Amino acid sequence: MSKSISTRILSFLFSFLLLGALAFAQDNTQQGDGATDGTAQTGGATGGLSTDAAVISKGEELFNANCKQCHAVQTKVVGPALAKVYDRREIPWLINFIKYPQRTIESGDEYAVALYKQYNQYMPNHDFLKDDEVVAILSWVKKETDSPTKTKDVTTTTEDGQNLPKESNSGLLVAIVAGLATLLIVVLAVLAMLGSVLTKYLAKEKALSEADKVILNQKIEWGKILTSRGFVGIVTFVFIALVLKVATESLITIGVQQGYAPDQPIPFSHKLHAGQYEIDCKFCHNTVEKSKHASIPGPYVCMNCHNAIKTTSPYMQQIFEYVEKDEPIKWVRVHNLPDLAYFNHAQHVKVAGLDCTNCHGNIKEMEVVQQVSLLTMGWCIDCHRKTEVNAKGNAYYDNILEVHSKYSKQPMKVENIGGLECSKCHY
Ligand code: HEC
Ligand code: HEC
Ligand code: HEC
Ligand code: HEC
Ligand code: HEC
Ligand code: HEC
Numbered sequence: 001m002s003k004s005i006s007t008r009i010l011s012f013l014f015s016f017l018l019l020g021a022l023a024f025a026q027d028n029t030q031q032g033d034g035a036t037d038g039t040a041q042t043g044g045a046t047g048g049l050s051t052d053a054a055v056i057s058k059g060e061e062l063f064n065a066n067c068k069q070c071h072a073v074q075t076k077v078v079g080p081a082l083a084k085v086y087d088r089r090e091i092p093w094l095i096n097f098i099k100y101p102q103r104t105i106e107s108g109d110e111y112a113v114a115l116y117k118q119y120n121q122y123m124p125n126h127d128f129l130k131d132d133e134v135v136a137i138l139s140w141v142k143k144e145t146d147s148p149t150k151t152k153d154v155t156t157t158t159e160d161g162q163n164l165p166k167e168s169n170s171g172l173l174v175a176i177v178a179g180l181a182t183l184l185i186v187v188l189a190v191l192a193m194l195g196s197v198l199t200k201y202l203a204k205e206k207a208l209s210e211a212d213k214v215i216l217n218q219k220i221e222w223g224k225i226l227t228s229r230g231f232v233g234i235v236t237f238v239f240i241a242l243v244l245k246v247a248t249e250s251l252i253t254i255g256v257q258q259g260y261a262p263d264q265p266i267p268f269s270h271k272l273h274a275g276q277y278e279i280d281c282k283f284c285h286n287t288v289e290k291s292k293h294a295s296i297p298g299p300y301v302c303m304n305c306h307n308a309i310k311t312t313s314p315y316m317q318q319i320f321e322y323v324e325k326d327e328p329i330k331w332v333r334v335h336n337l338p339d340l341a342y343f344n345h346a347q348h349v350k351v352a353g354l355d356c357t358n359c360h361g362n363i364k365e366m367e368v369v370q371q372v373s374l375l376t377m378g379w380c381i382d383c384h385r386k387t388e389v390n391a392k393g394n395a396y397y398d399n400i401l402e403v404h405s406k407y408s409k410q411p412m413k414v415e416n417i418g419g420l421e422c423s424k425c426h427y
Pocket of ligand 2: 264268273274279280281282283284285296297332333336356357360363364368369
């Protein structure tokens with residue numbers, strides 16, 4: 001027997017409503033992706049900077065990948081706070097400076113020299129960025145200056161460290177979906193009313209054929225609606241699509257722990273020790289220039305000072321216990337590359353002369369140590385592509401440098417000495 005027409009219509013409408021509801025739920029988890037939904041402000045340029053949501057979100061991405069370890073918008077980190085930097089300097093100047101800071105400083109540019117005197121550190125070249133990418137970063141900086149996203153400070157703990165949800169600009173989409181859903185419900189109600197009126201009217205009619213009576217007496221079969229092929233098909237499709245989406249998203253971020261900042265057994269503060277009291281990193285991490293790993297200090301290192309300082313603090317009692325038991329303090333590891341990757345501190349700190357801040361951010365400001373960098377393969381490679389080898393005063397590089405300068409006018413980057421070879425980083 002064929003399904004009644006109302007069953008078909010209802011199953012169709014229900015599927016549609018379900019889709020609408022799912023789209024609505026999806027949309028809420030996807031805030032910020034709505035750059036193309038028409039609510040984005042159009043790219044009216046203010047001094048060469050863009051207010052286009054797509055550009056700004058690109059800028060944020062680039063900032064997080066290249067600048068975040070040293071800069072924040074509202075606060076000074078390793079480099080200056082970037083708020084209103086576009087008012088301090090012209091955009092073309094900024095583009096040039098961001099791409100070639102060292103060259104700008106060495107050219108004697110007054111502003112740049114003054115900055116350098118104040119911060120006493122070069123920022124790395126960003127010559128791999130295109131001009132419009134720098135503009136995108138600055139556009140994001142402007143947006144953050146004018147209306148800061150409420151994120152916690154870099155130096156404080158962020159629980160999961162993922163980029164916090166961006167402001168919703170998908171209001172329009174939500175409104176459309178909600179509107180459609182309401183419309184559907186109204187249509188459903190009207191249809192139901194029409195149906196019952198017609199049924200009542202027909203029921204009074206005497207001259208009905210048998211076939212008509214069967215149709216007339218049919219009840220809406222909810223079971224059939226839910227088991228109808230169309231409905232089941234659509235539900236299955238939506239379910240599979242959702243599972244795939246969640247799976248790919250979580251696979252991409254597996255093992256990426258940017259922002260990880262676990263609580264430690266003793267609340268040791270780098271801000272206090274390395275910042276306020278200016279204790280040298282190497283005093284505690286004393287193998288960082290000599291070996292692959294930077295050592296984590298045991299309780300005896302703490303005792304150098306704490307046998308006299310703050311001895312009554314309950315935390316010191318904890319440290320004394322470790323000393324008595326002759327056990328290391330059970331610090332929770334923050335940075336951790338997978339075993340398949342080889343990373344050597346001595347090579348980066350001693351040979352390359354890199355400052356800890358390049359990879360660890362401004363530890364001196366951290367109450368709780370946080371993983372600031374991505375620590376992905378792309379992150380390592382990225383730096384090897386853009387960083388010059390520190391060959392000055394290193395006789396080991398004299399020959400390579402000579403050969404390199406024969407074939408290339410570009411400065412010798414880490415990639416030129418094999419920094420992109422798989423076997424250098426993989427056992
Ligand atoms: C390793 C740390 C580091 C990184 C990474 C870094 N900077 Fe800087 N930045 C500095 C320091 C330090 C200064 C101060 C100038 C100097 O000493 O060279 C600075 C200065 C600046 C200035 C001038 C600020 C002012 O007040 O005029 C701008 C603009 C800037 N950086 C933008 C960027 C952008 C954009 C990125 C990412 C593409 C970036 N920086 C990446 C350390 C860094
Ligand atoms: C007084 C000793 C001391 C000094 C000085 C010190 N640290 Fe630490 N550092 C520790 C201890 C203890 C830990 C482990 C507990 C923790 O993670 O907070 C640690 C952890 C770290 C970690 C995270 C290690 C991990 O588990 O991945 C980094 C990175 C780090 N320190 C960098 C630095 C840098 C950079 C400096 C200099 C600016 C510095 N430290 C100065 C004692 C010190
Ligand atoms: C070129 C990037 C880079 C620089 C520069 C750097 N580190 Fe690290 N650091 C890392 C990476 C990557 C790890 C994770 C290593 C691992 O898991 O094997 C790490 C881990 C650590 C750890 C945890 C123990 C370990 O070795 O696994 C400490 C402590 C530490 N770094 C301190 C320092 C200090 C202090 C400096 C500056 C003197 C410094 N780092 C400079 C990238 C860097
Ligand atoms: C070079 C000296 C020095 C070393 C080494 C040192 N500290 Fe400290 N520590 C200090 C000073 C100074 C203070 C601040 C005392 C004050 O506030 O009066 C302090 C304060 C602290 C406090 C806060 C205590 C409280 O109750 O407020 C803790 C916790 C602490 N240190 C842990 C450690 C640990 C753990 C180590 C070893 C990894 C360590 N310190 C190594 C000098 C040191
Ligand atoms: C901040 C920039 C920077 C980052 C980030 C960085 N490196 Fe390096 N790396 C360098 C520089 C500069 C050298 C050149 C050192 C030298 O002169 O030998 C180097 C050299 C190396 C070498 C030796 C290459 C050779 O041919 O001698 C290896 C291996 C290496 N890095 C691994 C890694 C790994 C693994 C990571 C990521 C976990 C990483 N690096 C992240 C800057 C970086
Ligand atoms: C500069 C260092 C460096 C070089 C060069 C490098 N890798 Fe990696 N690679 C890493 C690091 C670090 C990781 C771990 C990244 C993570 O945990 O997200 C990694 C991870 C991987 C993984 C595992 C991926 C995953 O998500 O677990 C594979 C496969 C890999 N690399 C292959 C290669 C191949 C093939 C090459 C040569 C074309 C290469 N790597 C060159 C540093 C490097």
